[in-house]
Amino acid sequence: MERPAWAPRSIDISVPSVSRIYDYYLGGSHNFEVDRDAARKAMDFMPGLPKIMQANRAFMRRAVRFAADEGITQFLDIGSGIPTFGNVHEVAQAASPGARVVYVDHDPVAVAHSQAVLAGNDDADIVAADLRKPQDILASSEIERLIDLNRPVALLLVAILHFVEDEDEPYEAVAQLREALAPGSLLVLTHASYEGIPLPEERAKGTVDVYKDIRNPLIMRSRDHIARFFEGYDMVEPGLVPMPLWRPDTTSEDEDPWAFSGFAGVGRTA
Amino acid sequence: MGLLRVRRRGAYGVRAGPDGPEDRLRRFATIWSRAVFPVTSTSSTRPEFEDQLLPLARRLSEALRARTFDANEGRAVGAALVAAHCTDPEALSRSLDCVDAYLVLYCGDGGDQENLRARSARLQHAMAAGFAQALRARTLAEQEAISAAALKAQGVVAQALHATEARFRAVFEGAAIGIGIADLDGNIIQVNGALLRMFGSSEKALRTRNVQEWTHPEDAPQTWKLYDELVRGEREHYHVEKAFYRPDGTVLWTNLTVSLLRDADGEPQYQLALMEDTTERRLLNLRLRYEATHDALTGLPNRTFFFERLEKALGAGEGQRFGLCYLDLDGFKTVNDSLGHAAGDRLLVEVADRLQSCATAPGEMVARLGGDEFVALTTGPDTEREVDELAARIMNVLVAPISVDGRELTVRGSIGIVEGPAGERGPAEVLRSADITMYRAKSAGGNRFELADPEADARAITRHGLTTALPTALDRGEFFIEYQPLVHLGDGSVRGAEALVRWLHPQHGVLGPDRFIPLAEHTGLIVPLGRWVLEQSVRQAREWRERYDDAGPFRINVNLSPCQLTHPGLVQDTVDILERTGMAPDALCLEVTESALIGADDDLLKPLRRLAEMGVDIALDDFGTGYSNLANLRRLPVSILKLDRSFTQSMQQFPADPVDLKIVEGIVSLAHGLDLSVTVEGVETGAQAEQLRILGCDTAQGWYYARPGPPERLHELALVDATG
Numbered sequence: 001m002e003r004p005a006w007a008p009r010s011i012d013i014s015v016p017s018v019s020r021i022y023d024y025y026l027g028g029s030h031n032f033e034v035d036r037d038a039a040r041k042a043m044d045f046m047p048g049l050p051k052i053m054q055a056n057r058a059f060m061r062r063a064v065r066f067a068a069d070e071g072i073t074q075f076l077d078i079g080s081g082i083p084t085f086g087n088v089h090e091v092a093q094a095a096s097p098g099a100r101v102v103y104v105d106h107d108p109v110a111v112a113h114s115q116a117v118l119a120g121n122d123d124a125d126i127v128a129a130d131l132r133k134p135q136d137i138l139a140s141s142e143i144e145r146l147i148d149l150n151r152p153v154a155l156l157l158v159a160i161l162h163f164v165e166d167e168d169e170p171y172e173a174v175a176q177l178r179e180a181l182a183p184g185s186l187l188v189l190t191h192a193s194y195e196g197i198p199l200p201e202e203r204a205k206g207t208v209d210v211y212k213d214i215r216n217p218l219i220m221r222s223r224d225h226i227a228r229f230f231e232g233y234d235m236v237e238p239g240l241v242p243m244p245l246w247r248p249d250t251t252s253e254d255e256d257p258w259a260f261s262g263f264a265g266v267g268r269t270a
Numbered sequence: 271m272g273l274l275r276v277r278r279r280g281a282y283g284v285r286a287g288p289d290g291p292e293d294r295l296r297r298f299a300t301i302w303s304r305a306v307f308p309v310t311s312t313s314s315t316r317p318e319f320e321d322q323l324l325p326l327a328r329r330l331s332e333a334l335r336a337r338t339f340d341a342n343e344g345r346a347v348g349a350a351l352v353a354a355h356c357t358d359p360e361a362l363s364r365s366l367d368c369v370d371a372y373l374v375l376y377c378g379d380g381g382d383q384e385n386l387r388a389r390s391a392r393l394q395h396a397m398a399a400g401f402a403q404a405l406r407a408r409t410l411a412e413q414e415a416i417s418a419a420a421l422k423a424q425g426v427v428a429q430a431l432h433a434t435e436a437r438f439r440a441v442f443e444g445a446a447i448g449i450g451i452a453d454l455d456g457n458i459i460q461v462n463g464a465l466l467r468m469f470g471s472s473e474k475a476l477r478t479r480n481v482q483e484w485t486h487p488e489d490a491p492q493t494w495k496l497y498d499e500l501v502r503g504e505r506e507h508y509h510v511e512k513a514f515y516r517p518d519g520t521v522l523w524t525n526l527t528v529s530l531l532r533d534a535d536g537e538p539q540y541q542l543a544l545m546e547d548t549t550e551r552r553l554l555n556l557r558l559r560y561e562a563t564h565d566a567l568t569g570l571p572n573r574t575f576f577f578e579r580l581e582k583a584l585g586a587g588e589g590q591r592f593g594l595c596y597l598d599l600d601g602f603k604t605v606n607d608s609l610g611h612a613a614g615d616r617l618l619v620e621v622a623d624r625l626q627s628c629a630t631a632p633g634e635m636v637a638r639l640g641g642d643e644f645v646a647l648t649t650g651p652d653t654e655r656e657v658d659e660l661a662a663r664i665m666n667v668l669v670a671p672i673s674v675d676g677r678e679l680t681v682r683g684s685i686g687i688v689e690g691p692a693g694e695r696g697p698a699e700v701l702r703s704a705d706i707t708m709y710r711a712k713s714a715g716g717n718r719f720e721l722a723d724p725e726a727d728a729r730a731i732t733r734h735g736l737t738t739a740l741p742t743a744l745d746r747g748e749f750f751i752e753y754q755p756l757v758h759l760g761d762g763s764v765r766g767a768e769a770l771v772r773w774l775h776p777q778h779g780v781l782g783p784d785r786f787i788p789l790a791e792h793t794g795l796i797v798p799l800g801r802w803v804l805e806q807s808v809r810q811a812r813e814w815r816e817r818y819d820d821a822g823p824f825r826i827n828v829n830l831s832p833c834q835l836t837h838p839g840l841v842q843d844t845v846d847i848l849e850r851t852g853m854a855p856d857a858l859c860l861e862v863t864e865s866a867l868i869g870a871d872d873d874l875l876k877p878l879r880r881l882a883e884m885g886v887d888i889a890l891d892d893f894g895t896g897y898s899n900l901a902n903l904r905r906l907p908v909s910i911l912k913l914d915r916s917f918t919q920s921m922q923q924f925p926a927d928p929v930d931l932k933i934v935e936g937i938v939s940l941a942h943g944l945d946l947s948v949t950v951e952g953v954e955t956g957a958q959a960e961q962l963r964i965l966g967c968d969t970a971q972g973w974y975y976a977r978p979g980p981p982e983r984l985h986e987l988a989l990v991d992a993t994g
Contacts, residue, residue: 031416054312061314082416112418113415249317
């Protein structure tokens, strides 16, 4: 694989990045051939991946609006990736002008891109940190500048926890974040699962293998295991459901069958 | 196409009906949104998306019917689709299908069908071009953005890496420990300055070396096994103490830690060595160990070292034996006293050298235990024979005189031999047996060796045994006091008695003070023992005084050892005892040896002065054996001189040596001149007594009058005296 002349040496773009693959699924061009190659391989097994991503975005949009309606003006989006369009700050600041948004990602390219996109937006910023080290996130200067942890926060963990392996203690990380949040905060979460995919599990596994090959294993969890992330939260109606079924704006007749893969939910801290 | 169009129409469920142009436009937008929505990436809902398409539909509708036709409106609509995130080419295809099928139908408003269709076709062409242009622009812009982001990230990462690398470089170069990196074949790739300095080598020279060449004879057996495990990836690290040869042939000792470095996939890649130079510490340890285990004067192993070896020999397995020679030089004290310590030391060094030459075989050693005591040890299965030979060799090397300061000194020694099988006795017991046996050889005249005999051991009285038994002996009341009368030479009356302490030892019987007083002095037990003697004696004196109140002044003499003299409680203890017993101070006489007061300063004399001022008599014991500094007598708080028995010995013959008579006469005259009374010891005959009386001596004691005995004996004497 040719490395473009401009490509940095220290960031290995011969390794696909999940955020650039995600961008590709969403029709963006913030990606390189390795990313597209991996995305196409994954789509060989699950052609509906773009629809799943789109459903994620749509759910996130509804959830952010819900949070804004609840009076929440602070948003912490971990695993924000490459903001293509319809990002949290756009939705949140449209619904609630002056809403504060902090993005977090550990991919340096995603961070640099977010910085470019957010330039001039005083109410939004990006932290280069890892969900696996919640204390790094909570202790960041951006959080200190933009988020008042004594007031409710909407914590978004959209399409990220399925990239954290059990040995990296995702439940512990989520619990640590929860402990830092004020009562009335919301956890907005989506997670991949074999449940709901309109394919036999053996075939869907092909996609999991692709992610394994690019050293970004995709961890499919059962509904029960995903529900455990909401420990300490009260589920907001309608609970943990396929993405299109979470407070839809329209009837689901427009929805693609792939959109029902995985689960989405919102919880509120007591 | 027509068929398809009809089917589509059915598929999208659009029905014709009489309604206004706005409704028809909305219907067109609905159809369009339903066609395209499934292939967009938007996060909007379908109705929202329809709202986005409505203005585009209006533009197309107006362009269709405009007086002056402008196809560029189509370009703008194509570009707007891209802006609404319809970037999938399928979105364009479906849009064009919709425009082709429904624009004229819903928005034609009954115009010229031919013309409208032509306009619709041109709008579609323009839409395609506008879509392509916008998509291309967007694609390029996004590629540009992601590239810029990657570049920027690279800058940040590179900067961070650079800083990290600079820090690590500084740590690597500045580290006090040696750091080296080699590949798994052992080729050295990189080393730091500290490592170069340790090896005293250049980087170039070191880089040509292979780790596996660095063997050393002192490598622990597992060293290279650990190395092999590490380079095979079976071990993450190991730690060893390892020696290396420097290029100049000297040895470098290190604490070496080797770790395996793996690449991102976890495959073993390099080995990292961290080494700490322990050469000097090791030398220092060896030296400290040497100093701790060797005698500074002679360089022989010392008591500590010898005990280690003896313990090892005694702990050896079955069939192993040991032989021990315990040597004490005969008459060494005389050499020390007459020629001085320096000469004594030179003698010991020469003896040590000669002894060393006697024990050269493996398993043999010679050590100095202290003073003039040496030991030689032999180990192995044949020590029964070997130990005799060893002792004979030692006696033999001592035969030739030793030249010290131009004098030829003849050295003799007494050797106690212990030999036996390993595993039966401990080192202390063996050494005790050897010590006892050595004393037996010495008692038999010296210059010989004796073999240990368990029965003799059991009988032997060792200093050690007595010393350890002393404290309990006082508690158990094993001490008792005998009294020897002091007789007035003028009238032969008993004027007092000297208290002499004895030890009734449960095994050894009655022991005189010469056997245990030095030990008591050494251990400090003399203080409680002395106090006990004083109290007992004073009580006894009071008893006598009560019984023979009319027999005149009666005094008890108690010996004070040098150690008691310096004890701070002396005066108070004495006063307490006198008060408790209700005795007057003048009933007590404390005897102090002349040698204890030699060079005594005022501090030492102060307690004696205080006692003398109270009325306690102080007698200068053994007068005439020390320097007998007569001038010194004036400043001592003494009131009695006790002449040593050596003066009286010469008077046993008749006629007595006139010189001795003159000396005694002179001393007596001087003493009386200083207002001191004179007591003589060792009076054994009537003639002696008479002579001493004529010479003017005041008091006498000795076998002529009575041997030391129990207090009852003194009653009898006093009774005789009183009645006679």
